[in-house]
Amino acid sequence: MTQSETSSSNLRSIRIFDTTLRDGEQSPGASMNLSEKLEVAQALASLGVDVMEAGFPIASPGDFEAVREIASTIRGPIICGLARCNDGDIDRAWEALQKAERSRIHVFLATSAIHREFKLRMTQEEIIARAVKGVERALSYCDDVEFSAEDAARTEIDFLCRVVEAAIDAGATTINVPDTVGYTTPEEMYARIAELINRVPNIDRAVLSCHCHDDLGLAVANSLAAVRAGAGQIECTINGIGERAGNCSLEEVVMAMRTRNDVYQTTTRIKTERLVPISRLLSKITGLDVQRNKAIVGRNAFAHEAGIHQDGMLKDRSTYEIMRPEDVGFAKTDLVLGKHSGRAALADRARDLGYHLNGEQLQIVFEQFKVLADKKKNIFDGDIIALIQQQISGATNTAWTLVSYRVQSGSSKTPCVELTLKHGDDTFTERVEQGDGPIDAAFWAVEKITGIKTVCKDFRVQSASLGRDAIGEVTVEVDHEGESYRGTGASTDSVESTILAMLNAINRIITEKSLRSAGKVTPQDA
Numbered sequence: 001m002t003q004s005e006t007s008s009s010n011l012r013s014i015r016i017f018d019t020t021l022r023d024g025e026q027s028p029g030a031s032m033n034l035s036e037k038l039e040v041a042q043a044l045a046s047l048g049v050d051v052m053e054a055g056f057p058i059a060s061p062g063d064f065e066a067v068r069e070i071a072s073t074i075r076g077p078i079i080c081g082l083a084r085c086n087d088g089d090i091d092r093a094w095e096a097l098q099k100a101e102r103s104r105i106h107v108f109l110a111t112s113a114i115h116r117e118f119k120l121r122m123t124q125e126e127i128i129a130r131a132v133k134g135v136e137r138a139l140s141y142c143d144d145v146e147f148s149a150e151d152a153a154r155t156e157i158d159f160l161c162r163v164v165e166a167a168i169d170a171g172a173t174t175i176n177v178p179d180t181v182g183y184t185t186p187e188e189m190y191a192r193i194a195e196l197i198n199r200v201p202n203i204d205r206a207v208l209s210c211h212c213h214d215d216l217g218l219a220v221a222n223s224l225a226a227v228r229a230g231a232g233q234i235e236c237t238i239n240g241i242g243e244r245a246g247n248c249s250l251e252e253v254v255m256a257m258r259t260r261n262d263v264y265q266t267t268t269r270i271k272t273e274r275l276v277p278i279s280r281l282l283s284k285i286t287g288l289d290v291q292r293n294k295a296i297v298g299r300n301a302f303a304h305e306a307g308i309h310q311d312g313m314l315k316d317r318s319t320y321e322i323m324r325p326e327d328v329g330f331a332k333t334d335l336v337l338g339k340h341s342g343r344a345a346l347a348d349r350a351r352d353l354g355y356h357l358n359g360e361q362l363q364i365v366f367e368q369f370k371v372l373a374d375k376k377k378n379i380f381d382g383d384i385i386a387l388i389q390q391q392i393s394g395a396t397n398t399a400w401t402l403v404s405y406r407v408q409s410g411s412s413k414t415p416c417v418e419l420t421l422k423h424g425d426d427t428f429t430e431r432v433e434q435g436d437g438p439i440d441a442a443f444w445a446v447e448k449i450t451g452i453k454t455v456c457k458d459f460r461v462q463s464a465s466l467g468r469d470a471i472g473e474v475t476v477e478v479d480h481e482g483e484s485y486r487g488t489g490a491s492t493d494s495v496e497s498t499i500l501a502m503l504n505a506i507n508r509i510i511t512e513k514s515l516r517s518a519g520k521v522t523p524q525d526a
Contacts, residue, residue, distance in 0.1 A: 011267040014257065015233040016250065017209060018044050019053040020282065021066070022082055023247055024237035029477070029486070030286040033508070037066045038073065039392055040285065042356040043278045044238075045076045048269040049250075051104060051233075052077040057096040058089045064096050071100035078144065080104040085134025094141040105138040107131075108148035108176075111155040111163050124159055128166050135170040146174035148211065153179040153192065160192075161199045168200070174207045174233060179222055182215025182245060186225035193229035209233035212248045214240060219248040224256055227264060238282045239290055239297070251275045251296040251328070259323055276329030277354030284389040287475050287486055296328055339373035346384070355388050365391050372471070375492055386471045386490035399510045400450055400503050403427055407495055409438040419445040419499070438495050446502040452509055454478035454485075461494060474501040480509050 021037055021044075024030060032040065037054075044052050054070040055063040071079045079100040083089035085107050097103040109131050116122055122130070131147060138145040147167040152160055164175050177192060184192070189210065197203055210226035210233070212219040223234045240249030254272065257264045279297035283290050292300045343366050350357055350365070357365065368387050403420040415438045420429040428449045435441035439459075447453055458477035463470045474489045474497035485508045489500025 011261060011265055012232075014227060014231075014266045014268050015050040015207065015209075016048075016254065016268050016270055017051040017053065017080075017211075017233050017235040018047075018049040018077075018237065018250060019211075019235055019247065020044065020237040020241065020250075021070070022053040022055050023211075023235075023243060024241040024282075025055075026243050027241040027246065027286075027288065029484075030241055030288055032285055034062075034066055034069060035392060036285045038069060039356065040238075040278075040282060041070045041074050043274070043281055043354045045074050046271070046354070046356075047274045047278055048271045049077050050269060051080050053080040053082060053106065053235075055096075056082040058083065058092040064092065067093075067096040068099070071097050071103065075101050078102045078104050080106050080146070082106045082108065083134075083138070085109040085130050087137060090134065090137045090141070093138075097142070102144070103142050104144040104146055104174075105142055106146040106148065106176075107134040107138050108150050109134065110150040111160060112151035113156065114154060115151050124162075128163055131163055132166050132170040135167050135172045139171040143173070145172050146176055146209070147172040148176035148178055150178060151180040152177040153184040153189070154181070157192065157195055157199075161196060164196060165200050165202060168202045168206045172206055174209055175203075176209040176211050176233075176235065177226070177231075178211040178235075179213055179219075180211075182213035182219060184212075184222055185218060186221045189222040190225040190229045193226045193231050197230045207232040209235055210248075211235035213243065214245040214247060214249075217245075219246070220252045220256065223248045223253050224264065227257070227266060239279055239288070239294075241282070241286065241288060249295075251279060255296050255323060255328065272327050273329045274354060277352070280385060281354045284385060284488075285392070287477075287488070296323075301325075301328075301330075339370065341369075341373070349384060350388060353385060353388070355392075357388065357391075361388075361391050372492070383471045386473050389488065389490070399423060399507045402496070402499055402503060405442070405445075405496065405499060407438045407441070409441075415441040417441040417445045417495075419449060421446075421449050421503070439498050442495055442498050443502060446499060446506065450503075450506050452480065452506050454480045454505070454509075457484065461497070472497045474498050476501045476505055478502075478505050483509075485509050485512075 021040060025032060041052060055067040057064040057067045067081050079097060081093035081097045083093040083105060090105060090107065093105050109127060110120055111127060116127060135145055135147055149155060149160060149163055167175060193208060196208065208231045210223050210231050212222040227234065234248065234253055236248040236250040236253055238250050240246040254268055254270045257266045258272065276297050279290060290298055292298050295301060346366055346369055347362055365387050372383060401422045403422050406418045408416040414433050415435050416433045417438060418431045420427055430445055430448050432441050432445040432448060435444055456476060456478050460475045462473050471490050471492055472494045476487045478485055485505045487501040487505025489497040489504060491497040491500060
C-alpha cells in the first residue's frame with residue numbers, strides 16, 4: 001500500500017455536484033445549443049457525477065427546454081434546477097424537472113451585508129423569512145431541496161448560522177456555502193464550515209456543500225479545505241469553467257482527493273478514466289481551449305522533456321508522476337483507424353472518446369470518416385473528435401450546406417473563390433474576386449450567397465491530430481446585429497474548414513432568429 005492509498009472502509013463519500021451546464025455555461029463564449037447540452041449531459045452521467053445542475057429554468061425559454069429535455073432523458077444522476085427564492089422561479093424549475101428520475105430544486109438567496117444593503121435592500125429578518133418561504137415552496141414539489149446562501153463567505157457568521165438553521169428547519173436537505181466572488185482563503189473556508197457544524201444545532205439533518213469561484217486561483221484549495229472541515233458535497237465544473245475566472249475544477253478536486261486520500265480520506269463515484277475525454281468534449285463544444293499545462297487534463301500534464309526527468313521515468317515512473325495517465329483517461333498512443341475500418345470500430349472509439357452518437361449521427365460521421373480515410377493514410381483520435389464535433393455542433397443548424405468550391409490565389413493575384421451552396425432544394429453559385437487572400441475571399445462569398453452580413457471577431461485554426469495531412473479545425477466568432485455567434489468547421493483543407501465554420505455560424509444565426517420570432521428563445525440564449 002502506497003502513502004496515497006487507504007482502505008476504502010475508512011473513506012468518507014463526497015458527493016460531486018456538477019454545474020457545468022448552469023454556472024459553467026455562464027462563462028463568456030461558452031453557450032451551448034440543445035444538442036450540445038445533451039451531449040455534455042450524457043458524458044457527465046457516464047462520468048458518475050452525483051448531481052447535475054442542468055440550468056436555470058426561469059432564465060430563458062431556451063434554458064427551460066434544456067433542463068426539461070435533460071430531466072426527461074438522462075438517468076443516473078440527480079437532475080437539479082436553479083431558482084431564486086420566489087414562487088415564479090421555483091414553479092418554473094419544477095415544471096422543467098418533474099420528469100426526472102430523481103430531481104432537486106436548488107434555491108438561493110444572498111445573505112451578506114453587501115448584498116442585503118445594495119442589491120436586495122432587505123433586513124436580516126426579511127432574508128430569513130424569504131429563505132424559509134422559498135425552501136418550503138420547493139419542498140412542496142420534491143423532497144430534495146438545496147439552499148444556497150449566496151456570498152456566504154462574506155456573510156457575518158452569526159447571521160449565517162441563523163439562516164442555515166432556519167433553512168434546515170424549513171426542510172432543506174443540502175446547505176450550500178458559496179464563495180461567490182472567490183474572495184476567501186482555505187483557512188477561512190475551513191473555519192466557516194467548522195463553525196457551522198459546531199454552532200448550528202440541526203446541522204446533522206443536512207449535507208454541507210461548498211461552491212467556490214476561482215478569482216484568486218483558490219477555488220480547488222478552498223473546496224478541499226471545506227471537505228477537511230466536514231463538508232459532504234463539492235460543487236464544481238469540467239475544466240473549471242464558469243463566471244469570471246471560473247469555478248472549482250472537477251478533475252482537479254477529484255484527483256486531489258484520490259491521490260492524497262491519506263490526507264482527505266474520502267472517495268467519490270467519479271470514473272476518473274473519463275476525465276480527459278469529457279474535458280476535450282467540453283473544449284470542442286464551447287471553443288474554450290484548455291491550457292497545455294493545466295493540471296490533470298492538459299496536454300503536458302504527463303509530458304516529460306528534461307533529460308533528468310526522462311531518465312527517472314525510464315527507471316521508475318513514480319519518480320516524476322504521482323498519478324498514472326491511464327487513470328485520468330490519457331492513452332499511451334492514439335488509436336489509428338483507416339479506410340478498412342468498419343462502423344462498429346468507429347462507434348466503439350467514439351464511446352471511448354466520451355461521445356454518445358445516435359444512429360443518424362453515427363452514419364453521417366462514418367460517411368465523412370470514409371472520405372477522410374481516402375485522403376490520408378492514418379486517422380487519429382483528434383481527427384475523429386473533429387468529425388464528431390462538427391456533426392454535433394451543426395446537428396440542428398443545416399439551413400445552408402456546402403456543395404463545392406474552387407479557389408485561385410497567388411502572391412501577385414487577386415484571390416478568386418467560386419462557391420456553390422445548397423439551401424433546401426436550391427443551389428446557389430457565386431464567383432468572388434476580392435479580399436486579402438483565399439480565406440477573406442471565402443468570407444465574402446459566403447456572405448454574398450446567404451445575404452447575412454457579419455463582422456469577424458475571432459478566427460482560429462488548429463491541427464486536430466498529427467502530420468501534414470491532419471484535419472484543420474477552424475473556429476470563428478462573428479458579430480451579427482449586436483449578437484455574437486460561434487461557428488466551427490473541420491477539413492484537411494483550411495479554406496474548406498473556413499467555409500464550413502462560417503456556414504455553421506450563419507446557420508446558428510438563422511435558427512436563433514427563427515426561434516426568437518416564434519417566441520421560443522431570447523437574445524441571451526444566443
